[in-house]
Amino acid sequence: MSMPNAFVPGRGNLSVENEALVARRARVLGPAYRLMYETPLHLVRGEGVWLYDETGRAFLDAYNNVTSIGHCHPRVVEAIRAQVGVLATNTRYLHTAILDYAERLVATFPAELGQVMFACTGSEANDLALRIAKARTGGTGVIVTANAYHGITESVAAFSPSLGASVDLGSHVRTVPAPDRYHLGDVDVGAAFRAGVEAAIADLKRHGIKPAVLIVDSLFTSDGVLPGPTGFLQGAADAIRAAGGLFIADEVQPGFGRTGEAMWGFARHGVVPDMVTLGKPMGNGQPISAVVMRPEVVADFGRNARYFNTFGGNAVSCAAAMAVLDAIEAERLQENALDTGRYLLERVAAVCAAHNAVGDVRGVGLFLAVEFVADRATRAPDRARASRVVNAMRERGVLISVSGQHHNSLKIRPPMVFSRENADLFADVLGEALTATA
Structure with missing residues (x-):
């Protein structure tokens, strides 16, 4: 199509x-x-x-x-202009911009989500989250909704079915029906979604694939924007964790206060993810993205693999992202x-x-x-x-x-x-x- x-x-x-x-x-x-x-x-x-x-x-x-x-927001424009004239460097040097922003960003999350790693795009953030999840769980299986979009890197495109039939899904990927209250009618949305996830887990295992993650956009944006009822995500998160996998909330589109009810879309469901991925609006047009996670999730990955991103977490992008948080709060x-x-x-x-x-x-x-x-x-x-x-x-x-x-x-x-x-x-x-x- x-x-x-x-x-x-x-x-x-x-x-x-x-x-x-x-x-x-x-x-x-x-x-x-x-x-x-x-x-x-x-x-x-x-x-x-x-x-x-x-x-x-x-x-x-x-x-x-x-x-x-908003386009060309004065706070962000001025933050970029001021920082680019002072210092634009990466994470291999000590500088305060990344730390000031990281501490402020993490403070907007539940206490369990205490560490953050930076990249440039939502695609990169989801790619990194998958790498971390594989290291943590020893699994490779990925479960997504039927028309999900999570990015365009090779590994992430393989679990982004909305890219169309010409972009192959990985053999390690299973799709589940979106939690669509309009089409489900009187069926319990949370129970139906959990049942779909459990069926996908069973199919992965039957084919010798250990589950690694359930990743969802917490507003199911590409599946048609599915906001409710609130609370239906908990059962699916419990199911993937019981199978040894992790629950990832992709907040690239729902995050940064857009729902009005919470800073992060997952919070509407009363669930704390294992990892949260951020992108697009984070810098209001200046490229910056992130993975926010439970410290224990990244411990093995951090010991055994070094992470470096030339532009991820650079001082200019951090200044822009800080200005975004300033605007959300002040305005x-x-x-x-x-x-x-x-x-x-x-x-x-x-x-x-x-x-x-x-x-x-x-x-x-x-x-x-x-x-x-x-x-x-x-x-x-x-x-x-x-x-x-x-x-x-x-x-x-x-x-x-x-x-x-x-x-x-x-x-x-x-x-x-x-x-x-x-x-x-x-x-x-x-x-x-x-x-x-x-």
């Missing part, structure tokens, strides 16, 4: 200038890259919740969580995610109520999904309608994308500086797009 919501060369209403840019991309960047939307965007700057194209037109960004506290962005997120969810649900094509509206904090179905009774997915709505909103100046195994759920993930005024604009445009694509 092709990338959802992708530009297809030869289609779309492109200007002469942008046609030339598409041709240049193809010539120098090769065939693997993709552009979003039927008519791709040519962006020249960003500020707060807004992105601007080459004509000066503003687009409300309700999708990009890399710059989670009360977690609280805003909760308040504005509730308001946005109410507005979106109200707009969608009159449209039979919408089967479910769900979300927590500033992370929402709108699921399109061809039939409300059967809940059969309608990928085409979701894609039409995404592109209709893009034409009206609001940016989102899609999620889910069938790419039929709108993925709504605005910066945490989103306001009620922004939410009203979003809901109004969604209403227009639903009507226009009926």
Whole structure:
């Protein structure tokens, strides 16, 4: 299956200038890259919740969580500018930036998670977490949800089924159904998810593979954004630990206060992971990622293997990441995610109520999904309608994308500086797009 919501060369209403840019991309960047939307965007700057194209037109960004506290946030811009003019070095030298940030970051986690290691991307963080887990457990088996995305390194792509059928899953990987309350109906979500994990563990063992990890995005973002009910993760975590494996929470997308209810998505479920991986919004665009873990988990790995990352934990990235924490705290962005997120969810649900094509509206904090179905009774997915709505909103100046195994759920993930005024604009445009694509 092709990338959802992708530009297809030869289609779309492109200007002469942008046609030339598409041709240049193809010539120098090769065939693997993709552009979003039927008519791709040519962006020249960003500020707060807004992105601007080459004509000066503003687009409300309700999708990009890399710059989670807003595009070009002044605190982060100034922190990078100041630090890069003083010192930019790596972890093989003593410097205080990495220690100051590490101590502050770890303090936001449960006490059991007391140590942190740094990398540059979420993919690297998940790759490192897997290495540590293998050393700790002696196992290799990995369990993920059916449409999970965890990264693009060779080892991590092998347990990222959302990359599509052309990217092979490893023989050591097992997928389980996502904990989807909408499609499960009256079934106990936690019990069903635990049963899926236990079945995967049994299948690994039957094939002579010792389980190493269960890794989940704690909002199941790529599976369609599945926020509840809270508490359903505990049984699955217990199951993997009983099998000698570790539980890893991938907080690259749910973390840093986005749910509003907690700093970290896993906290909503009352479970303490063995490791937590971080990335994307950690530096608000400056590359930095991390693995936060129980000290006993990394003890064997640390004794037997040295870890070094040329840019992971460099002073400039640590300064940017510290500024992100400053902004979340000083500007009360977690609280805003909760308040504005509730308001946005109410507005979106109200707009969608009159449209039979919408089967479910769900979300927590500033992370929402709108699921399109061809039939409300059967809940059969309608990928085409979701894609039409995404592109209709893009034409009206609001940016989102899609999620889910069938790419039929709108993925709504605005910066945490989103306001009620922004939410009203979003809901109004969604209403227009639903009507226009009926």
